[in-house]
Amino acid sequence: MPFSKEPTAAGMAVRTALILFLFVVAFTTVLASMHALTAPAIQASAAEEEMRMIKETLPQALYDNDLLKDAKELPATAEIGQDQPSKVYLATLQGKPSAIVLQVVAPDGYSGKIRMLVAIRSNGELAGVRVTQHKETPGLGDYIDPKKDKNKTRPWISQFDGLSFAKRTEKDWAVKKDGGQFDANAGATVTPRAVVKAVRKALRWAEANREQLLANSK
Secondary structure, three states, X not given: OOOOOOOOHHHHHHHHHHHHHHHHHHHHHXXXXXXXXXXXXXXXXXXXXXXXXXXXXXXXXXXXXXOOOOOEEEOOEHHHOEOOOEEEEEEEEOOEEEEEEEEEEEEEEOOEEEEEEEEEEOOOOEEEEEEEEOXXXXXXXXXXXXXXXXXXXXXXXXXXXXXXXXXXXXXXXXXXXXXXXXXOOOOOOHHHHHHHHHHHHHHHHHHHOHHHHHHHOO
């Protein structure tokens, strides 16, 4: 009567390893296929959200080009709070430079970094400012975001619209508690103080680099 051979420990280990290998290959293939199918939709959604935020800072009447296509990369720039490369969106109207939109970071928010888009017209005036990401205290410091601001007719962030250094002196670029011209909710001045400071620095940096920035948009 023939004896049945029991699988050896080494044989079982090889079989288990082979099964795991085949499983990993199959799983990786499925993930790669899913990524290939969903990546275009994800990229399109991200571009749509990016453009939506830009439109909130820069009126459509100021440009007729594709801002996403004409965006340039800036190196890490401390003056706008960026310790990593960022984008600058270059706006043109009828072939002439009309504005830029900067990705700006206020590093000293109450709960961390506050990320913003700052749009500046070619004449040095602010076209608009929007907060894109923050961790400020809900119901207290988050009024910097117009979606959270209880004042819907004149959101806090709209104070920047149309301002420039020709209309505000250097000392005016502070919250009223610090002797400046910007309103701030009582008990929540750290957040707006950080935003005002970051916008002022960004506007000053853009002014100093105006010719180079606008030349890139031609």
